[in-house]
Amino acid sequence: MKFKYFGHSAFLIDELLIDPFLTGNPNCSTLPGEVKCNIVCITHDHSDHQGDAFEIAGNNDATIVAIHEIAQAAASQGLESIGMNIGGWVSVGEWRIKMVEALHSSGMGHPCGFLLKKQGTGKTIYYAGDTGLFGDMKLIGDEGIDIAMLPIGDRYTMGIRDAVKAVDLIKPGLAVPMHYGTFPAVAVDPEEFKRQCPVEVEIFQLGEEKDL
């Protein structure tokens, strides 16, 4: 699968976009109008996650996948949306998407992470969203995670030490750090995470695309 990084926690995985915070990200020069996708997943309504999600979904006639309350808000603006809640799976196009717990806060509904499986790839991705460390990450790991995308920026989410503990619980094949470097409050060094992490780590440069 092709992963493209827009900075902070914003990734495009093939045609699935997640937490697209572009406008207002001081490091990101991609405009919402430049992004092509079919699915937009939103983990929670903080502006550094919901970001440009509604605009980009509208531009692309893409389907928003989010917790019930955010999906309702999207639908009320005429956007295509699928509401769900923690523990459930939905199918959208070639993707199977499970909503999982995140230990965080939000204005609308409840914050979440996602398990993402694309047909024919045999891969399971755990996108943690914004979260602190929690023991039930072990249960998420029991699903067999190939790629774990984890926040490491500290202050608002796990820092490096807890993100390494998360990897110990999840036991993914590969870890991808996110939610760092955007603002002084989350200025941590992803290379330090890589040094401490017991599994392979892929660090994305801004705007970088990798086949994983």
Ligand code: NI
């Ligand atoms: Ni947040």
Ligand code: MN
């Ligand atoms: Mn955040």
